[in-house]
Amino acid sequence: MILIVVLASVLIAGVTIYQYKEQAEDYHKEYLQRKEDQLNAQIDYILKNTTWEVKTENLKYILEYKHAIYEASDVLDINFNVYDLDGNLIISSKPRIERGEYNTKLNQNVIQGIASSASRQYVEKTKAAGDRFQSSYSYILDPKFKPIGILHIPYYEDDTFNNNELKEFLLKLAAVYILLLALAVILAYIISKYITRSLKAISDKLHQTRLSKRNQKIYLDDPSEEIGALVDAYNDMIDELERSATLLAKSEREQAWREMAKQVAHEIKNPLTPMRLSVQSFERKFDPTDENAKSKVAEFSKTLIQQIDTMSNIASAFGSFANMPAQQNETLNVIEVVKLSVDIFNEDYIRFITDEKEIIAKLDRTQLIRVITNLVKNAIQAIPEDRDPKIVVNVYSEKDKVKISIADNGVGIAEENQEKIFEPKFTTKTSGMGLGLGMVKNIVETYKGHICLSSVLDKGTVFTVSFPKFRSE
Structure with missing residues (x-):
C-alpha cells in the first residue's frame, strides 16, 4: 500500500510536470504564430496601399512610411527585424544599441531553412543564460506572392507564470499525498497486524515445538481459509511428530538394550573361557594320591575365585551404569x-x-x-x-x-x-x-x-x- 501511494505520487508529479511543459510549449508556439500572422497582415496592408513600386530595394521606405510598421509593432507589443533575401538587415524595431551587430546579417542556415520549408517559415529555438528564445523567420510577399524580404520575429519564452502555477500545484499535490501516505502507513499497519496475528501464533508454536516433549496444537477462532489450512497442517504435523517420537524412543530403547546385551555377553564370556580351561585341566591332571594335591586344589580354587570376582565386578559396573543418579540435591x-x-x-x-x-x-x-x-x-x-x-x-x-x-x-x-x-x-x-x-x-x-x-x-x-x-x- 505504501509503495503504491509513493509510486502514484511520483508518476502523477511526473505527468503533471510533463503536461505543464507541453502546454507551455503549445502556448508559446500559438502565441508566436498569432503575433506573426497579425504583423504579416499589417505588412500586407501596407504593401497593397503604397505608391512605391513593391520590390526589395524599396521595402525599407515602404515600411517606414509614416512609421506605420512601428505603430503596428507597438500595438501588437512585439519586436521585429526585416532582412533582404540575402540576409542583410533592412529595418528593425529595436534601436541599434539594443540589437547589436549580430542582427545585421542572417545565418545562411536560416535562409536555407526558409527556402526548403513547405510553409515558407522557419523557427529557430535557442537558449541563453538559462532562458529560452524562439525566432520565427518567414518571407514577405508582394501582391503577386513573390518573396521580396524576410521577416524575423524574436520571442522570449517567459514561463514565470506557468512555473509558479506548477510549483503551487505540486505543493498542493504533495500535501494531499503526504496525508494519503500517512493513512496508508496506518492502514498497512492495522491490516498487517490483523493478517499476521494468526501467523504469529503459528510461528510461536513452531519455535516451541520440540521432539522431546508433548507439543500443544493450535486452535484459532474463525480463521481465514488459508490460515485454517495452515493450522490444520501444523496440527497434523504435531500428531505425526508425536507418533514418530514414540517410535523413535521405542527404537532407541530396543537398540540400547541390544547393545547392552551384546556387551554383557561379551564381558561374561571373557572370564568363562579361562574358567572352563582351568576346570578341564584340573579334571585331566588332578591326582588325589599326589602329595601336592592340597596345594593344587588351593591354586585351582584361587583361579576360579579370581574369575568369579571378575564376573562380579562386571555385574557391579553394569549395575552402576544402569542406576541413574537420583536428584538428591x-x-x-x-x-x-x-x-x-x-x-x-x-x-x-x-x-x-x-x-x-x-x-x-x-x-x-x-x-x-x-x-x-x-x-x-x-x-x-x-x-x-x-x-x-x-x-x-x-x-x-x-x-x-x-x-x-x-x-x-x-x-x-x-x-x-x-x-x-x-x-x-x-x-x-x-x-x-x-x-x-x-x-x-x-x-x-x-x-x-x-x-x-x-x-x-x-x-x-x-x-x-x-x-x-x-x-x-
Missing part, C-alpha cells in the same frame, strides 16, 4: 567434598589445589564423590610405569559456575578418540568395559553440568567438570 561445599574424594587415594603424587575456601552448589554428595574418584582413577591408569606420575586436582570459580579439573601427565588421548571417549562401551584400555566415563557424563548432565577434555598425545589429559553454583533465592 543438598547444599554442600564443593571444595570439601572434592578434597575428601582425593584423600581416599593413597598415591602421594596426587595434589589438590584451590584458591578459595568455600564454593557452594546443590549436588548429591555421593554422586559428586563418584565422579571425582572415577576421573582420578582414570588419570592414575593413564600414566605409564616408566614415567614420574603427576596428577593435579583443582577446584575454582568462573562466573556462575564451579569448575573441577583433573590433569595428568599420562599417555593422552588420540584426537580421533576424543569424541568417542564418553560413549558407554568405548575404551582404549586392554581391560575394563568402558562404562566409567559414560557414567560420569550421565551424572554430570543430570545435575545440569558439563564435562569436557583437553588432551595432547603422550603429554597428558585434562578433564574439566562444571556445575552451576548455588543461588540463594
Whole structure:
C-alpha cells in the first residue's frame, strides 16, 4: 500500500510536470504564430496601399512610411527585424544599441531553412543564460506572392507564470499525498497486524515445538481459509511428530538394550573361557594320591575365585551404569567434598589445589564423590610405569559456575578418540568395559553440568567438570 501511494505520487508529479511543459510549449508556439500572422497582415496592408513600386530595394521606405510598421509593432507589443533575401538587415524595431551587430546579417542556415520549408517559415529555438528564445523567420510577399524580404520575429519564452502555477500545484499535490501516505502507513499497519496475528501464533508454536516433549496444537477462532489450512497442517504435523517420537524412543530403547546385551555377553564370556580351561585341566591332571594335591586344589580354587570376582565386578559396573543418579540435591561445599574424594587415594603424587575456601552448589554428595574418584582413577591408569606420575586436582570459580579439573601427565588421548571417549562401551584400555566415563557424563548432565577434555598425545589429559553454583533465592 505504501509503495503504491509513493509510486502514484511520483508518476502523477511526473505527468503533471510533463503536461505543464507541453502546454507551455503549445502556448508559446500559438502565441508566436498569432503575433506573426497579425504583423504579416499589417505588412500586407501596407504593401497593397503604397505608391512605391513593391520590390526589395524599396521595402525599407515602404515600411517606414509614416512609421506605420512601428505603430503596428507597438500595438501588437512585439519586436521585429526585416532582412533582404540575402540576409542583410533592412529595418528593425529595436534601436541599434539594443540589437547589436549580430542582427545585421542572417545565418545562411536560416535562409536555407526558409527556402526548403513547405510553409515558407522557419523557427529557430535557442537558449541563453538559462532562458529560452524562439525566432520565427518567414518571407514577405508582394501582391503577386513573390518573396521580396524576410521577416524575423524574436520571442522570449517567459514561463514565470506557468512555473509558479506548477510549483503551487505540486505543493498542493504533495500535501494531499503526504496525508494519503500517512493513512496508508496506518492502514498497512492495522491490516498487517490483523493478517499476521494468526501467523504469529503459528510461528510461536513452531519455535516451541520440540521432539522431546508433548507439543500443544493450535486452535484459532474463525480463521481465514488459508490460515485454517495452515493450522490444520501444523496440527497434523504435531500428531505425526508425536507418533514418530514414540517410535523413535521405542527404537532407541530396543537398540540400547541390544547393545547392552551384546556387551554383557561379551564381558561374561571373557572370564568363562579361562574358567572352563582351568576346570578341564584340573579334571585331566588332578591326582588325589599326589602329595601336592592340597596345594593344587588351593591354586585351582584361587583361579576360579579370581574369575568369579571378575564376573562380579562386571555385574557391579553394569549395575552402576544402569542406576541413574537420583536428584538428591543438598547444599554442600564443593571444595570439601572434592578434597575428601582425593584423600581416599593413597598415591602421594596426587595434589589438590584451590584458591578459595568455600564454593557452594546443590549436588548429591555421593554422586559428586563418584565422579571425582572415577576421573582420578582414570588419570592414575593413564600414566605409564616408566614415567614420574603427576596428577593435579583443582577446584575454582568462573562466573556462575564451579569448575573441577583433573590433569595428568599420562599417555593422552588420540584426537580421533576424543569424541568417542564418553560413549558407554568405548575404551582404549586392554581391560575394563568402558562404562566409567559414560557414567560420569550421565551424572554430570543430570545435575545440569558439563564435562569436557583437553588432551595432547603422550603429554597428558585434562578433564574439566562444571556445575552451576548455588543461588540463594
